[in-house]
Amino acid sequence: MPISITTPLTREKVRNLKSGDSCLISGVIYTARDAAHKRLCELVAQGKELPLDVKDSIIYFVGPTPARPGEAIGSAGPTTSYRMDAYSPILIAEGQTGMIGKGKRSPEVIAAMKEHGAVYFGAIGGCGALLSNCIKKAEVIAYDDLGAEAIRRLEVENFPVIVIIDSEGNNLYETGRAAYLAQNK
Amino acid sequence: MRTISAEKVTEVVRRLCINANCHLPQDVKDRIESFHDAEKWPQAKEILERIMENYQMADEGDRPICQDTGLACVFVKIGQEVHVEGNLAEAIHEGVRQGYTDGYLRKSVVRDPLDRVNTGDNTPAMIYYDIVPGDKLEITVAPKGAGSENMSQIRMLKPSDGLQGVKDFILWAVENAGPNPCPPIVVGVGVGGTFDKAAFLAKKALTRDLNEHNPDPFWADLEKEMLEKINELGIGPQGLGGLTTALAVNIEQMPTHIAALPVAININCHVARHEKEVL
Numbered sequence: 001m002p003i004s005i006t007t008p009l010t011r012e013k014v015r016n017l018k019s020g021d022s023c024l025i026s027g028v029i030y031t032a033r034d035a036a037h038k039r040l041c042e043l044v045a046q047g048k049e050l051p052l053d054v055k056d057s058i059i060y061f062v063g064p065t066p067a068r069p070g071e072a073i074g075s076a077g078p079t080t081s082y083r084m085d086a087y088s089p090i091l092i093a094e095g096q097t098g099m100i101g102k103g104k105r106s107p108e109v110i111a112a113m114k115e116h117g118a119v120y121f122g123a124i125g126g127c128g129a130l131l132s133n134c135i136k137k138a139e140v141i142a143y144d145d146l147g148a149e150a151i152r153r154l155e156v157e158n159f160p161v162i163v164i165i166d167s168e169g170n171n172l173y174e175t176g177r178a179a180y181l182a183q184n185k
Numbered sequence: 186m187r188t189i190s191a192e193k194v195t196e197v198v199r200r201l202c203i204n205a206n207c208h209l210p211q212d213v214k215d216r217i218e219s220f221h222d223a224e225k226w227p228q229a230k231e232i233l234e235r236i237m238e239n240y241q242m243a244d245e246g247d248r249p250i251c252q253d254t255g256l257a258c259v260f261v262k263i264g265q266e267v268h269v270e271g272n273l274a275e276a277i278h279e280g281v282r283q284g285y286t287d288g289y290l291r292k293s294v295v296r297d298p299l300d301r302v303n304t305g306d307n308t309p310a311m312i313y314y315d316i317v318p319g320d321k322l323e324i325t326v327a328p329k330g331a332g333s334e335n336m337s338q339i340r341m342l343k344p345s346d347g348l349q350g351v352k353d354f355i356l357w358a359v360e361n362a363g364p365n366p367c368p369p370i371v372v373g374v375g376v377g378g379t380f381d382k383a384a385f386l387a388k389k390a391l392t393r394d395l396n397e398h399n400p401d402p403f404w405a406d407l408e409k410e411m412l413e414k415i416n417e418l419g420i421g422p423q424g425l426g427g428l429t430t431a432l433a434v435n436i437e438q439m440p441t442h443i444a445a446l447p448v449a450i451n452i453n454c455h456v457a458r459h460e461k462e463v464l
Contacts, residue, residue, distance in 0.1 A: 035301065062252065063252060063253075063291060063293070064252050064291070065254060065289055065290055065291040066290075067289070074248070074252065075250070076252050077252050077253075079332060080332040080366075082365065102332075102364065102365075102423065103332075103364050103424070104363055104364060104365060122364075124235050124239075124423060125251075125454065126236065126250070126455055127236060128239070129243040129250060130235060130238055130239040148291050148292065149303075173363065173364050173424050176228065176424075176426035177425070177426040178426075180226050180421060180426030180427055
């Protein structure tokens with residue numbers, strides 16, 4: 001049975017999540033990808049206020065397609081996470097506790113996750129049409145000039161993810177594949 | 186001489202951009218479904234089910250299969266007997282502009298690789314021209330996402346590296362990519378030519394029907410062998426383990442220099458989009 005998670009994602013909730021857990025996220029999450037991360041980290045470096053409250057937040061690495069009239073959002077699946085590796089440790093240190101994306105993360109990101117208590121969720125890449133059904137509301141809250149890369153506040157219901165890397169550094173990309181290969185010998 | 190108007194080209198490119206992004210080709214669907222039937226690892230099977238559900242939903246609602254609606258790669262085969270009235274390149278860009286705007290597709294192009302300002306309409310298209318005999322104009326639109334494009338590789342092997350070198354490089358590229366390009370993937374391989382021709386062949390290989398093999402039996406056998414070897418890696422759908430790492434390996438080869446063995450590997454995700462129309 002999937003674990004239901006309601007935002008905000010506190011450090012206590014993070015500690016209970018284990019690599020391999022299927023989860024359904026409900027509540028508010030934020031979108032940001034390459035360009036928005038760059039700007040957020042520049043603000044952190046200058047000691048300025050961020051346009052979102054990162055404490056106990058989940059950031060979804062996504063740039064959706066435009067919404068059609070009457071729809072909350074277009075297709076909205078995850079983008080590859082490693083491009084955010086240079087930025088994630090900075091935001092985790094600021095209080096971010098969750099990331100949704102797909103693909104590998106750097107040792108620096110995993111170290112920051114272990115140090116501060118954060119979790120890396122995977123959503124199924126290439127399933128943007130399906131995932132958009134779980135997004136009930138979307139509103140641009142910063143960097144409108146970036147188009148698809150703007151920061152959006154999303155209200156999600158039962159958004160399906162799998163814990164890839166937990167706050168102890170256990171990594172499903174390693175263990176899942178090893179388990180498959182072991183039984184397939 | 187046969188005359189085709191630039192307006193007609195725009196209209197076709199517009200339609201191909203929208204259709205390619207919302208409707209996965211049947212050959213790709215068939216591959217995903219047969220791997221789903223063969224896949225025994227529960228998590229992998231479930232992911233393939235979600236992938237099938239996703240493209241069905243895209244089909245029914247005319248929605249983009251993936252939010253990365255890509256760079257618009259446009260392959261143009263133009264017959265020598267065809268006269269295009271107007272500006273062909275501009276007609277293609279206009280088709281992309283209209284398709285990506287009217288189809289609610291994502292605008293994913295920046296005007297300069299370093300200043301990174303979005304062009305706002307997904308232009309320019311990436312156009313590949315091929316001049317051939319005849320009076321037909323064939324246009325293929327293959328939207329290409331960057332997640333898989335970024336995992337592509339090129340290497341100038343030595344002739345002494347031979348067949349084994351080519352095989353090792355293909356496996357290394359897939360292993361190195363791991364979960365990043367949204368497996369199950371389609372692997373396009375270009376062997377021979379020059380540095381740039383090999384890369385072009387690898388990209389062109391991705392537009393080939395997944396049920397068709399290289400016409401040369403040697404290369405067709407290599408495609409089959411590499412697909413098997415890749416699917417022994419255990420990376421699996423989304424990199425979480427399983428049989429289905431790749432749906433197909435398409436290889437294109439051409440003559441090369443006595444001192445050269447260029448090999449390029451262009452990776453595509455399971456949203457292996459391509460849509461063709463002949464005018």
